[in-house]
Every structure is written in structure tokens, then in C-alpha cells.
Amino acid sequence: MAYSTYIFDAYGTLFDVHAAVRRHADRIGPDGQLLSELWRAKQLEYSWVRTLMGAYADFWTLTEQALDFALAKVPSADRTLREALLEAYWHLDCYPEVPGVLKALKARGARLAILSNGSQAMLEAAAKSAALDIVLDEIFSVETIRRFKTDPDVYDLVTTEWRLYPDAISFQSSNRWDIAGATKFGFRTVWINRSNQPDEYFDYAPSLILPDLKQLA
Template sequence: MPPIAAPPRACVFDAYGTLLDVHAAVARHAARLGAQAAAVSALWRAKQLEYSWILSAAGDYEDFAAVTDRALGVALAAHGIADAALRADLLAAYRRLDAFGDAAPALTALRRAGIATAILSNGEPAMLEEAVDAAGLAPLLDAVLSVHPLRRYKPHRSVYALATARFACQPHEIAFVSGNAWDAYGAARFGFRVHWLNRAPQPTEYWLDRVAAARIATLAELPTLLGT
């Protein structure tokens, strides 16, 4: 894909699964989970997202820390694990996830090029503050935006509008990066310049084939793609 002619005003990132490794919490306690570790982590993430979608569809809300706890409880129960201490340790680890190795260099390069950087996340404010501090990303971000004031989760349009309001610009002036295909689709429908971070890689889904969304395999590709 050729570079975009004009760099965006800001580059906005999803947090969980994009800048932060959502499977790092289980990885730290994998020995205690044994052979079930990967399955527990996958189900935990799947239920976390599913519950956020159901709440928004029903017009209800529970903050993301509570949703994360609820989802973990189901994931552990599904695998026959009843260990309160382990559950508490996993939740604590989730608040201090590892950043992906390409996160800090990409944020640094964008800011040096004069592009503002931000997070737009389902996480509630205290959860996000702890996460970005622990990952060492706080000094590299101009804003950390949470859905919490809206009491509504992605991919609702009002969530993406938080970014245009923060940077006082139009959707096409913002580059948006997410490792979640459903989030990339929602952001593209809103009008952002979307870059779907497909690390695995995974097949295209959530109607991403119908919208303008670039595919990238690493955040290292961003500075060139954004015309810096």
C-alpha cells in the first residue's frame, strides 16, 4: 500500500490485544494452570468481549474490570478450576499486562514525526492507567480515552467519536489501529483511516472486506504507511 499523502492529526490505538498482550496474564501463571493454560486464556478473552457486546446490545453497562472478572470466573469454571488465589493473581496480572515489543518503538516514531498518539479502549480509567504505566507506555501517549463515561462499549459509533472530540478533528484525520478485526470494522464504518493489526495472521472477518482498512502484521509498518 502506498503512503498516505497527508499524515493524520493523530494515531489512535486500541489497547487490549493491540498494544498490550491479553494473554500475558495467563502466561505468568501458566505453570499453575498446566495443560489448560492456553484454553483458559482463549476462553477468558472470548467471554470478556462477548459480555461487552451483550451489555451494549441490551442497553446495560458494567465496567470492564468487572466484566474481566466475570469472564475469568466462567473460563476457570468451564475447566473445573476453583482456586480463589489463582483467580486473584490472574486478575492482578491482567492489570499489568506486557506491551508487545513493537508498541513503544512505533509510538516513539509517530510522536517524533509530529503525530499525536492515543489509546481508545473499553478499559475503565483506573484499569487503563495502571496498565499503561506498568507497560511503560504512558510517556508515549497524548491521551488515554475510555468508554467508561459513555457507559457503552465498542463498536458503538459514540465510542469512536471520543477520539474526534479529543483531537477536534474529522474522522478521516485520525488513523486507527486495532488488533481486533471487529474493532477495525467498527472504526472503518465510523470513517477513521483504519489499520487492522493482524499479527497471527487470522482470516479476514467482520465484513472487513467491505470497508477501507489496511492490513499490517506489525506496528513497525505504521510510520511509513502514515506518510511520516
């Protein structure tokens, strides 16, 4: 079934969150993958904990704090790369199929948007760097409500702004927890399982599971 509205999570779905570390892999040391995985895990953990506490901090602050933890946890990593890694996060590579898929959906007349935990500045920079800004109709950031996914109000940003019922929206994310939250909210959900992870949250199953975005086009 073709939809007229496609909403995409940003990090891990459109943009490769491990690209920043990979860009400096030759200088980081042998534990670069571990560093990158810890950085991402703590970034997400901090967003969930702060939402539960009602103590919002923007996603860029959490990204910095998560990297500091990862660098402290991985002593083999070169700490002098901190600023270079943070700078690289503003210009993450998108996955190879992303530009073509988004252009094809746009050519069919679909509306396209990002809905992300990222700050508005981070998302706009990443979209511009990957030349996705020319096909996106909107970038929705949680910054406006100061709560992170999977708070239902995050998903409601789209339905309220675009005056749509949730089931009129196809929502794509590589994060299974995000898919669970969006499914509960009422979106039609597509889990982009890029790393072949086992399923979970079985009571909030996605409508479709794909290895990448290609089949959307």
C-alpha cells in the same frame, strides 16, 4: 501516507491479553491457553451483550466475570490463582515493538492516544506499567459514555474531544470487529492481524492490514 493523529486500541493491539495467564503458566495446568482464550472471548461477549441490553457494567467487572466463567469451564485450571491472574491483568506486557513505534511516531510530531473498552484505571495502570504513558497524549475510555465498541459514540469520543474529522485519524486495532466499526464511523483503519486470522466484515474493509505495528514507524 503519514497521519498527524494515531489512535490505538489497547487490548490485543498494544497489550498482550494472554500475558496474564502466560505469567502463571507453570501453575495453571495443561489447559492454560484454553483458559486464556475463553477469558478473552467472554470478556468481549459480555461487553457486546450489555451494550445491546443497555445494562452497562465497567470493563473490570466484566473481566472478573469472564475469568470466573473460564475457570468454571476449565476444571483443570488451578482456581486458587484467580486473584493472581486478575492482578496480572493490571500490568499486561506490551508487544515488543510497541514502545519503539510509539516513540518514533511521537518524534514525527504525531498525536497519540488509546481508545478502549477498558476502564480508565485499567488503561492508565497498563500504560504506566509499560512506560507508554510518557508518549501518549490521551487515554479515551468508554467509561465516560457507558457503552462499548462498536457503538459509534465510542469512536466519536476522539473526534469530539480533539475536534477532528474521522478521516483525519488513523485507527489501529487487532480486533477485526473493532476495525469494522471504526471503518463505518469514517476512520482510516489499520488492522493489526497479529495471529493471521482470516478476513471478515468484507463490506467494512480496513485501509491496511499489517502483522504488527512496525510498519507505522
